[in-house]
Amino acid sequence: MLTQRDPNRPDKLDTHQKALAINLDAKRYGTFAEIGAGQEVVRWFFRVGGAAGTIAKSISAYDMAVSDAIYGQTQRYVARQRLESMLNYEHDLNLKRLRDARGDTTSFFAFADTVSARNFKGTNECHGWMGVKFQAHPRDQDSEIIIHVRMLDAENALQQEALGIVGVNLLYGAFFMHHDPDRLVESLLDNLNTQRIEIDMIEFSGIEFRHVDNRVMSLKLVQLGLSGAAMFGPKGQVLQPAEVLYKKPVLVERGSFRPVCHVNIDMLKAAHEEFEKTLAPGEQIVELAEITMRNLIVGGQIDYRDFLARADVLAAAGKTVLISDYFEYYRLASYLRKHTSRPIAITLGAASLQTLFDEKYYADLDGGILESFGRLFKNDLKLYVYPFLDPDTGKLSKVENLEVAKELTKLYGHLVDRGCILQLENYDPNCLSIFSRDVLERIKAGDAAWEQMVPAEIAEIIKRRGFFGCKKSQDAPAATPERRYDN
Numbered sequence: 001m002l003t004q005r006d007p008n009r010p011d012k013l014d015t016h017q018k019a020l021a022i023n024l025d026a027k028r029y030g031t032f033a034e035i036g037a038g039q040e041v042v043r044w045f046f047r048v049g050g051a052a053g054t055i056a057k058s059i060s061a062y063d064m065a066v067s068d069a070i071y072g073q074t075q076r077y078v079a080r081q082r083l084e085s086m087l088n089y090e091h092d093l094n095l096k097r098l099r100d101a102r103g104d105t106t107s108f109f110a111f112a113d114t115v116s117a118r119n120f121k122g123t124n125e126c127h128g129w130m131g132v133k134f135q136a137h138p139r140d141q142d143s144e145i146i147i148h149v150r151m152l153d154a155e156n157a158l159q160q161e162a163l164g165i166v167g168v169n170l171l172y173g174a175f176f177m178h179h180d181p182d183r184l185v186e187s188l189l190d191n192l193n194t195q196r197i198e199i200d201m202i203e204f205s206g207i208e209f210r211h212v213d214n215r216v217m218s219l220k221l222v223q224l225g226l227s228g229a230a231m232f233g234p235k236g237q238v239l240q241p242a243e244v245l246y247k248k249p250v251l252v253e254r255g256s257f258r259p260v261c262h263v264n265i266d267m268l269k270a271a272h273e274e275f276e277k278t279l280a281p282g283e284q285i286v287e288l289a290e291i292t293m294r295n296l297i298v299g300g301q302i303d304y305r306d307f308l309a310r311a312d313v314l315a316a317a318g319k320t321v322l323i324s325d326y327f328e329y330y331r332l333a334s335y336l337r338k339h340t341s342r343p344i345a346i347t348l349g350a351a352s353l354q355t356l357f358d359e360k361y362y363a364d365l366d367g368g369i370l371e372s373f374g375r376l377f378k379n380d381l382k383l384y385v386y387p388f389l390d391p392d393t394g395k396l397s398k399v400e401n402l403e404v405a406k407e408l409t410k411l412y413g414h415l416v417d418r419g420c421i422l423q424l425e426n427y428d429p430n431c432l433s434i435f436s437r438d439v440l441e442r443i444k445a446g447d448a449a450w451e452q453m454v455p456a457e458i459a460e461i462i463k464r465r466g467f468f469g470c471k472k473s474q475d476a477p478a479a480t481p482e483r484r485y486d487n
């Protein structure tokens with residue numbers, strides 16, 4: 001079935017037109033290697049005509065023994081490691097065989113995917129890795145794009161169809177939009193929708209993308225609705241959430257982290273110590289610093305420089321960052337539960353816990369706050385509560401004296417009695433008077449007192465990079481050229 005042009009976007013090509021445009025581009029020539037769901041992407045190029053000028057080879061190494069013989073052994077076949085070995089092997093083989101004969105006029109590429117589509121019983125995880133390694137111009141250095149997709153259709157045939165379309169979109173974007181990565185990302189779901197395909201990880205690398213910050217691209221996935229969440233590590237590396245969270249206990253702290261203060265670090269430290277006591281000895285807890293899209297949007301827009309400043313200070317603190325579109329805690333819990341069967345804990349301040357019991361946030365749920373908490377605390381999720389010291393009254397709010405609406409006191413008491421809501425007692429009292437908004441105001445005002453409110457490595461990077469309105473240090477090195485995210 002051929003997809004149709006979208007009347008609301010006359011500039012957007014349908015899948016047939018994209019595949020044909022690639023086939024008619026005389027300089028594009030390469031290999032398609034697809035494992036797991038048939039040769040759904042290359043099929044488009046065969047069916048539209050002119051494929052002989054584009055396809056050097058099409059291969060489906062479906063048998064594991066055959067796949068291992070070609071690409072090397074691996075523990076998991078639907079994994080990034082397998083995808084990268086496929087891309088490297090096929091692209092290098094094309095260059096070795098064809099570069100001398102036609103390298104002056106040909107831009108070589110290798111496309112690969114390794115996929116697990118819906119099985120007969122419908123019991124498997126439907127996802128896959130997809131990527132393209134390519135030369136933008138003849139004799140050019142290589143560039144690469146890797147994505148992770150989730151197929152959401154209920155039928156195997158529909159999943160295969162969607163996979164073919166997103167593969168064509170990826171190739172068309174790589175060949176004709178590599179100069180505009182923002183537009184490339186937006187185009188990945190052309191002729192599809194988020195009810196059919198989710199893209200929860202994307203990574204650009206190589207010569208054409210040397211100025212691309214993959215953290216911003218991860219944020220764009222969530223901003224555009226291609227994914228509900230995206231993750232990156234303390235070195236800026238893009239992470240695939242399912243691989244990071246797989247069979248791991250998870251501890252999350254939600255915040256603005258503008259900037260990271262002693263209180264943020266102490267909250268995670270105290271919660272980690274208590275959470276660890278509930279786990280088997282030696283279990284590795286995945287700690288996440290979560291920022292919601294709602295927290296990033298100001299005046300209907302995202303300030304990408306502000307986002308990168310937060311990302312950099314979290315990186316300096318060694319934290320893995322989760323960007324999510326899950327403002328409601330129960331939605332965050334549901335997302336995490338999809339990726340791990342191990343315990344999940346969220347740490348938050350007492351003031352945030354009080355907000356959690358505000359019924360206005362659950363008006364869209366038929367069951368209201370009861371339905372929300374039923375989803376949140378399903379599977380023994382725990383909330384670790386950090387005390388809140390009111391700067392005006394000096395009152396210390398904790399689990400035992402938190403004030404909630406009168407009609408919710410019994411519900412609150414029930415959750416406390418069940419151990420769903422737990423008070424952290426191993427906190428540092430010196431951190432209670434530190435608030436991010438106060439630190440931010442002091443930074444902007446040039447009040448040096450803020451430096452004592454954040455870890456030394458955070459203070460150093462804020463001063464050196466001039467983050468959050470801070471005047472740059474006199475000895476700060478010249479700024480590294482950045483992509484255009486200054487709105």
